[in-house]
Amino acid sequence: MKERSRNPATKKIARERIEVLFDQARLAFCAHPERSNRYVEIARRIAMRQRIRIDRVFRRQYCHHCYSFLAPGKNMRVRVHRGNVVVTCHSCNKKTRFRVVRPYVQST
Numbered sequence: 355m356k357e358r359s360r361n362p363a364t365k366k367i368a369r370e371r372i373e374v375l376f377d378q379a380r381l382a383f384c385a386h387p388e389r390s391n392r393y394v395e396i397a398r399r400i401a402m403r404q405r406i407r408i409d410r411v412f413r414r415q416y417c418h419h420c421y422s423f424l425a426p427g428k429n430m431r432v433r434v435h436r437g438n439v440v441v442t443c444h445s446c447n448k449k450t451r452f453r454v455v456r457p458y459v460q461s462t
């Protein structure tokens with residue numbers, strides 16, 4: 355296996371690639387949903403290899419159980435349950451919950 359690059363610029367490049375892949379996944383979803391899933395797979399692999407986190411905006415665009423790309427109103431359902439966002443994937447019917455952190459509001 356190839357040794358991982360120690361150059362700090364590679365992480366930046368990896369982030370850019372992940373961004374491009376998610377853009378492409380969104381564009382390809384209407385015509386070729388299977389391609390979107392493949393782009394998510396590649397993006398995850400890049401992130402794992404470079405040991406970087408996928409940005410929050412992108413992390414919410416795929417299913418964390420079956421890793422398929424999620425398009426709002428197409429293959430996912432978004433509900434708010436007890437103040438948390440619950441995303442249901444229509445490919446595997448599993449739910450992913452996101453915590454909604456409420457900003458502290460001072461009562462007057």
Ligand SMILES: [Zn+2]
Nearest residue numbers: 417420443446
């Ligand atoms: Zn799923």
